[in-house]
Amino acid sequence: MDASGVNVFQGSNSVVPPEEDSSDHDDPEQKNHDDHLAKDHTSSATSHKPRDAIVSLLNGKQFSIHCEQGREISVEQLLPKTLKRMEIENIEVASEVFALWVVSSSLQLQLKPHHQPFKIVKRWPELLSLFAKNANPEAEVAMLYLKRRETVHQGMERDYKDPQIVELLFDEMTFNIVYSFYPCDLEDAVLLAAIHLRMECGRGATITKDDFLDCEGAQLPDHLTRKISQKKWRKAVMEACEHGQQFHSKIEYHMAYLKYGRHWPYYGAVFFYGYVEPDETKAVVLRERPDVLVRVGVNLDGIHVISEKTNEMMLSLGYDELQYNSYDGDSGASEPSFLIEYTDAGAAGADGQEHHYGQPVGTKKQLVVWTAQAGMIDALVSRYIESLSQWQDVLKERKLDRVASYRPTAVARGRKESTSGHGGRSAISKMFTLTKFRGSRKTRANDGQASEVGRVDATEMQTLGKGASGSDTTASPLRI
Numbered sequence: 471m472d473a474s475g476v477n478v479f480q481g482s483n484s485v486v487p488p489e490e491d492s493s494d495h496d497d498p499e500q501k502n503h504d505d506h507l508a509k510d511h512t513s514s515a516t517s518h519k520p521r522d523a524i525v526s527l528l529n530g531k532q533f534s535i536h537c538e539q540g541r542e543i544s545v546e547q548l549l550p551k552t553l554k555r556m557e558i559e560n561i562e563v564a565s566e567v568f569a570l571w572v573v574s575s576s577l578q579l580q581l582k583p584h585h586q587p588f589k590i591v592k593r594w595p596e597l598l599s600l601f602a603k604n605a606n607p608e609a610e611v612a613m614l615y616l617k618r619r620e621t622v623h624q625g626m627e628r629d630y631k632d633p634q635i636v637e638l639l640f641d642e643m644t645f646n647i648v649y650s651f652y653p654c655d656l657e658d659a660v661l662l663a664a665i666h667l668r669m670e671c672g673r674g675a676t677i678t679k680d681d682f683l684d685c686e687g688a689q690l691p692d693h694l695t696r697k698i699s700q701k702k703w704r705k706a707v708m709e710a711c712e713h714g715q716q717f718h719s720k721i722e723y724h725m726a727y728l729k730y731g732r733h734w735p736y737y738g739a740v741f742f743y744g745y746v747e748p749d750e751t752k753a754v755v756l757r758e759r760p761d762v763l764v765r766v767g768v769n770l771d772g773i774h775v776i777s778e779k780t781n782e783m784m785l786s787l788g789y790d791e792l793q794y795n796s797y798d799g800d801s802g803a804s805e806p807s808f809l810i811e812y813t814d815a816g817a818a819g820a821d822g823q824e825h826h827y828g829q830p831v832g833t834k835k836q837l838v839v840w841t842a843q844a845g846m847i848d849a850l851v852s853r854y855i856e857s858l859s860q861w862q863d864v865l866k867e868r869k870l871d872r873v874a875s876y877r878p879t880a881v882a883r884g885r886k887e888s889t890s891g892h893g894g895r896s897a898i899s900k901m902f903t904l905t906k907f908r909g910s911r912k913t914r915a916n917d918g919q920a921s922e923v924g925r926v927d928a929t930e931m932q933t934l935g936k937g938a939s940g941s942d943t944t945a946s947p948l949r950i
Contacts, residue, residue: 518539518540518541518542519540519541520536520537520538520539520540521537521540521541521588522534522535522536522537523535523537523543523548523587523588523614524613524614525548525552525555525570525614525615525616526613526614526615526616527556527615527616527617527638527641528615528617528641528642528644528645529641529644529645529686530686533552533555533556534555535548535551535552535555537551540588541586541588541589542586543586543587543588544583544584544585544586545569545570545581545582545583545584545585545586545587546583546584548570548587549565549568549569549570550565552570552616553565553568556616558634558635559632559634560632560634560635563630563632563635564632564634564635564638566619566622567618567619567622567626567630567635567638567639568616568617568618568619568638569581569616569617569618569619569620570587570614570615570616571614571615571616571617572587572590572591572594572612572613572614572615573612573613573614573615574594574598574605574610574611574612574613575605575610576598576602576604576605576606576610576743577594577597577598577601577602577605579597580619580620587614590612591612591614594607594610594612595607598610600842601842601843601846602743602842603842616638617642618638618639618642618738620740620850621850621853621854621857622738623738623769623770623854623861623864624732624737624738624770624864624868625770625861625863625864627639627728627732627738628864633720633721633724636721636724636725636728637720637721637724639724639728640724640727640728643727643728643731643737644666644686644687644727647659647662647687647691647731648686648687648689648691649691649692650691650692650693650694650781651741651765652731652734652736652737653693653736653776653781653782653783654691654731654734656694656697656698658730659690659691659694660703660706660707660710661710661714661730662687662727662730662731663685663687663688663689663707663710664688664707664708664710664711664714665714665723665726665727665730666685666686666687666688666723666727667681667682667685667687667688667707667708667711668711668714668716668723669717669720669723669724670684670685670687670688671685671711673716673717673718674716677708677711677712679704682704682707682708688707690703693780693781735769735771735772735774735786735868736767736769736771736774736776736783736786737769737771738769738770739767739768739769739771739774740767740768740769740850741765741766741767742765742766742768742841742843742846742847743763743764743765743766743778743841743843744763744764744766744807744808744839744840744841744843744844745761745762745763745764745839745840745841746761746762746764746775746784746837746838746839746840747761747762747838748760748761748762761840762777762778762779763777763778763779764776764777764778764784764839765778766808766839766841766847768847768850768851768854769854770854770857770858770861770864770865770868771788771868772786772787772788772789772791772792773785773786773787773789773792773794773810773851774786775810775837775839784837785810785837787810787812788865788869789851789854789855789858791812791813792810792811792812793810793811793812794808794809794810794811794848794851795808795809795848796808796809796844796845796847796848797809797844798844798845805840805842806840806841806842806843806844806845807838807839807840807841807844808838808839808841808844808847808848809836809837809838809839810836810837810838810839811834811835811836812834812835812836812837813833813834813835814833814835
C-alpha cells in the first residue's frame with residue numbers, strides 16, 4: 471500500500487505485506503508466468519543453499535526460521551515452519567487466519583502459497599515502482615511479517631477461541647490503534663489503553679508511572695497528540711484503569727479488547743493508499759492546493775476512506791450503499807484510479823427538499839481515489855462482495871452495531887490538469903517504526919538473528935498488475 475511515508479516496520483529485521491488472496495490462480499497469464507518461474511528455479515545452483523529467514527510479529531517479536539530449500543522455499547513451506555517455531559498448537563486453524571506478508575514503508579503485499587519470499591524481496595524495488603509511485607526504492611527495506619489474512623473478518627473471528635490465535639489478533643489491533651491506522655476517538659483510546667495497562671500490571675496491582683511507560687498498548691496514538699498532552703493522557707488512562715473492569719486471565723482481557731474494537735466499521739480492514747482532490751467548497755481558493763493523502767480501508771462492512779493527515783473519516787459506506795470501478799492508465803485515464811459512486815443524504819433546504827451542499831438528495835456523488843493500487847482495491851472489494859451472501863447474519867448485526875455512514879463534503883471532479891503536475895503531492899507521511907517507544911519499550915524476546923533476511927534474485931509477481939488477488943474483477947453486481 472502506497473503509504474507515502476517512512477516505514478512503521480523500519481528498524482526491525484523483518485517484512486510485512488498487504489492483502490492478497492492465498493488461493494491459486496486459474497488465470498492463463500499467471501500460469502504462463504509460473505511456468506517461467508519454474509524454469510528459473512532449475513537454473514540457479516546456489517538458490518538451494520540453506521539459509522535463515524526472519525519473520526516478525528506486530529508485537530515486536532522475531533523468529534529465525536531455517537530454510538533448507540534456501541531461496542526456493544515457498545510460502546506454503548515457510549508458513550507452517552514459522553507457526554511451529556512460534557509453538558502454535560493449532561497450526562491448521564492458524565494457517566487459515568494468518569498469512570505471510572512482505573512489507574516496507576510504502577507497500578505491503580500478502581503472499582500466496584506459491585510465492586517465494588526471498589525472491590519477492592529481491593524484486594521489491596520493481597514492485598515499488600509499480601504500486602508505490604512516491605516510494606524511494608533505495609531507502610526502503612522489505613521485511614517479512616506474519617499477520618491476519620486480508621479476507622479474515624468479524625464473522626470468522628467470532629468462532630476463534632484458541633488463546634494463541636486470539637492473542638495474535640489482539641496484538642494486531644493494538645498495533646493498528648497505537649500507530650493510528652484505526653482513527654479511534656479519544657474516549658475509545660483511553661478505555662482500550664486502560665485495558666492494556668491493567669492486563670500488564672495484574673488484577674488489583676497498584677499502577678505506577680513506570681508501569682505506564684513500559685506498557686506499549688497504553689501509549690498515546692499519534693493522531694490524538696493534537697487533542698491531549700502526554701501528561702493528561704497518562705492521567706486519564708491510569709484513572710480509567712483504576713475504575714475499569716478487571717478480569718482473572720489474559721484471554722479475558724484479550725477478548726474484551728477485541729470485542730470493543732469490533733464495533734468500528736473499519737475494524738479488520740486492509741488499507742491501501744492514494745490521493746483525493748481537496749474540498750474546495752469551504753473557502754476561496756487562491757491557488758491550487760495539493761491532493762489529500764488518504765487510506766482506503768476494505769473489509770466485510772464496506773469501503774472506508776480516511777485522511778492520512780488528520781486521521782478523520784472522509785467516507786464510510788457499506789456495499790449496499792455504493793457502486794465502484796477501477797481504471798488503469800491503459801483505459802485513457804491520466805493515472806490509475808478507484809471510483810466510488812453513491813447517493814448522498816442531506817438536510818431539508820428552504821424549498822422543503824433535502825439538499826447536500828446545494829445539490830438535491832438522490833444526486834449521484836463520486837469520490838475518485840487516485841492510486842497505483844486501484845487494481846488491488848478492486849480485487850479485494852470483489853472478493854468481499856462475492857462472499858456477502860454467506861454472512862448475511864453477521865451483516866445484519868454489523869449494520870445495527872456499526873457507526874453511521876460517513877459521506878464526503880464535495881463531489882470528486884476528476885484530476886485537474888495543470889502545469890505543476892503532481893508537484894503538490896506530499897512525499898512520505900506515516901512514520902512506521904517498531905522502535906517507536908525507544909527506552910520505554912519493553913524488551914521483546916528475539917529468537918536469534920538470521921544470517922540473511924531474505925534477499926535473493928528472482929522473477930515474481932508481474933501479474934500483480936491485475937490486482938492483489940490476480941482474480942477477475944469484472945463480475946461484481948456493484949461495478950459501475
